[in-house]
Amino acid sequence: MDLNLRKAILENVSDNTTDQLESTIVDAIQSGEEKMLPGLGVLFELIWQQSDQTDKQEMLTTLEQSVKQP
Structure with a gap:
């Protein structure tokens, strides 16, 4: 059985x-x-x-700050 999880998720939210x-x-x-x-x-x-x-740099900065919070 070939389950393509990514494809299934995308199909589920595409509309x-x-x-x-x-x-x-x-x-x-x-x-x-x-x-x-x-x-x-x-x-x-x-x-x-x-x-x-x-935008990627902003996401990375936010992520870095978030993972360092107690």
């Missing part, structure tokens, strides 16, 4: 509105369930691929 995408992200984070992490990873991958270098 979502901005509000639906936000709800998906918020729900995944608030639930704290490990099974939601791959979906968030795929969404982050899309954001990363569509971002320019300035």
